[in-house]
Amino acid sequence: LILLIGIFIMIAPVWMIFASSTHTSSIINMHGLQLFLGDSFYENYLRVLLYQGGFFKEITALKMFFNSFIMATGVALLSVVTSLMAAYALVYYRIKYATLLFWIIFITILVPLELRIFPTYSVMAELNLVNSYFGLIVPISASAIATLFFRQFYKTVPDEMLESAKLDGANTWRFFIDFLVPLSKTMIVAMLIFMFVFGYNQYLWPLLVTSSEQYWTVVMGLKMMSGSIVHRFAFVMMSMVPPILIIIILQKHFIKGVFQDK
Numbered sequence: 001l002i003l004l005i006g007i008f009i010m011i012a013p014v015w016m017i018f019a020s021s022t023h024t025s026s027i028i029n030m031h032g033l034q035l036f037l038g039d040s041f042y043e044n045y046l047r048v049l050l051y052q053g054g055f056f057k058e059i060t061a062l063k064m065f066f067n068s069f070i071m072a073t074g075v076a077l078l079s080v081v082t083s084l085m086a087a088y089a090l091v092y093y094r095i096k097y098a099t100l101l102f103w104i105i106f107i108t109i110l111v112p113l114e115l116r117i118f119p120t121y122s123v124m125a126e127l128n129l130v131n132s133y134f135g136l137i138v139p140i141s142a143s144a145i146a147t148l149f150f151r152q153f154y155k156t157v158p159d160e161m162l163e164s165a166k167l168d169g170a171n172t173w174r175f176f177i178d179f180l181v182p183l184s185k186t187m188i189v190a191m192l193i194f195m196f197v198f199g200y201n202q203y204l205w206p207l208l209v210t211s212s213e214q215y216w217t218v219v220m221g222l223k224m225m226s227g228s229i230v231h232r233f234a235f236v237m238m239s240m241v242p243p244i245l246i247i248i249i250l251q252k253h254f255i256k257g258v259f260q261d262k
Contacts (some may be wrong), residue, residue, distance in 0.1 A: 021045075021233035028229050040230070048234045059213040061221060061235060067136075068200055068218040069242060074137035075199030076192045085192065087150035088176055092162070093257050102151065102177075109144045113204060121208055131212045140198075140205055146191045153187050154180065169239065189250055197243045 025039035129135035165175045203219045
């Protein structure tokens, strides 16, 4: 009963926004939010996808979804790759002060994005990477959280596996690719989901690094897109679809990756 009540509290506002987005603006203005579906679903959602919005009417919701997908996918892939390799080096290489280096990496979690955003922007501007997918993705693609998860997982891998790999003639690269990466599959999927949602939900960094509307993301569009209230509702509902689909499709891998049996 408690779970059902919690689900209702979370779902009810979302359902009301979705139901209202299928009505005309006049109905919403006259009667407020609706509980039942209307007959303007196709018209409202198609108009939102293809409507030329923004200050200079240069961007559509479809383009913003594409930009957000590219950014979120790039952030997820780069974060996982760099975290995998960083954790591998910290655990399996004889690096002086490896533990200290790890804690320096981990402490970066305490440094908020707002504190380092202007120095990061200055670097991107000097490299002429403003208004580019590269500028959107790379500065936020290093994840201390993912490095922590991979490091802790590698520490649970038996040392005998490394010894047997050496006996089979595997070098450090082959051991990483053929042994550790397959073992880390569920953890990799979990981190991909986590970092995809993180990249998809970014607002402040894309707002600063993009002056061209062609690089606007969905989260920026939630603030800047104009239109009637039903079209804004429709945009809100569509903005929720990509991360929800990713989580639903990869849910089992996500749970296995985060709560692995030790």
